[in-house]
Amino acid sequence: MVMGHGVGGRDRPGGRLDAEAAAHVATTLQALATPSRLLILTELRQGPRPVTELAEAVGMEQSAVSHQLRLLRNLGLVTGTRAGRSIVYSLYDNHVAQLLDEAIYHSEHLRLGLADRPDAVG
Amino acid sequence: MVMGHGVGGRDRPGGRLDAEAAAHVATTLQALATPSRLLILTELRQGPRPVTELAEAVGMEQSAVSHQLRLLRNLGLVTGTRAGRSIVYSLYDNHVAQLLDEAIYHSEHLRLGLADRPDAVG
DNA sequence: AGAACGTATGAAGATGTCTTCATGAATACC
DNA sequence: GGTATTCATGAAGACATCTTCATACGTTCT
Structure with a gap:
């Protein structure tokens, strides 16, 4: 059960920023805009992990992961709780998931054009 | 009516990458991970604009906007079509919107922790 | 207390990103 | 054809980002 916040419609689809x-949203999205962090987050999407x-x-190396986890932590996207000597990380809440x-869904359906799209610009 | 692609559920919510x-998704998200581009996109969300x-x-300056538009174009997020001397840009499709x-919705509901969250780590 | 394990952290270097400046290309108007 | 308008583009500099290396901190076990 995923438990969305409604039916699939947001209150105000498309207001100006x-x-x-804009800075706020950009900062949040930047957290998802890196392969390493994306891998970490999707792994956490499966469940809590030390x-x-x-x-x-x-x-990745432990150090690199720790660095990225700190960033994600500071943004409130993940939390870590100690369990023995390990620290188990999880996604912060359902919004993150x-x-x-x-x-991911939209990205996969966007098929990056990457210079092979016949744009009207020229 | 927003016209989603289904009912609000994706096929496979949370597979590994x-x-x-991951690189693909990261590249796409990076396009949304900047205040300038976010402003541009949300403006285009309102409708086509020269x-x-x-x-x-x-x-922003015209040059800066053009640079960002090229990036968004290359990623297939926007398209531009000539109209007189202007070039009118629009979001590429509904996935982008x-x-x-x-x-934006999730970001606004995430309330960046930014070092004031009592994390278990320490 | 000492050793082993798991994690965090700071510094530093390599890369990437964004904006500005100057200029070029295409279209419209006179 | 010449000029004004609208947009694109390349170069360059300021700045941010990510990874690695070395090391420190906290916990567990003996």
């Missing part, structure tokens, strides 16, 4: 709001396990799962899912 | 897929109008609406909406 002021500079501050750092070492994460590192192995995504094929959904944002992840939706971002 | 391989390195390639470059100069865009520039004025978001308070939705991704935008959802990204």
Whole structure:
């Protein structure tokens, strides 16, 4: 059960953004705009994971993972709780999971044009 | 009516990503991970706009807007068609609009922790 | 207390990104 | 054809980002 916030419609689909709001959103999205973090987050999407396990799962060094986790932590996207000597990380809440899912979904359906699209510009 | 692609559920909410897929998604999200581009896109969310109008609406120089538009174009997020001397840009399709909406929605509901969240780590 | 394990952190270097400046190309108007 | 308008583009500099290396911190076990 995913438990969305409604039926699938947001209150106000497409309002303008002021500079501050834009900065806020940009910061949040930047957290998802890196392969390493995306791998970490999708791994966490499967369930809570200690750092070492994460590192192995995504094929990164422990240090690099820790650095990215700190960033994600500071943004409130993940939380870590100690369990023995390990620290187990999880996605912070359902908004994160959904944002992840939706971002992946739309990205996969966008098929990057990357210079092979016949644009009218020229 | 927003006209989603289904009912609000994605096929497979939360699969793992391989390195390639992660890179793809990251690239797409990076396009939304900047205040300037976010402003441009949300302005386009309101409807098609010529470059100069865009520039004025978001308070950027024409050159800067053009550079960002090229990036968004290359990623297939927007298209531009000539109309007289102007080139009118629009969001490429509904996926872009939705991704935008959802990204903004979730971001606004995430309330960046930014170092004031009592994390268990320490 | 000492050793082993798991994680965090700071510094530093390589890269990437964004904006500005100057200029070029296409269209419209006179 | 010449000029004004609208947009694109390349170069360059300021700045941010990510990874690695070295090391420190906290916990567990003996």
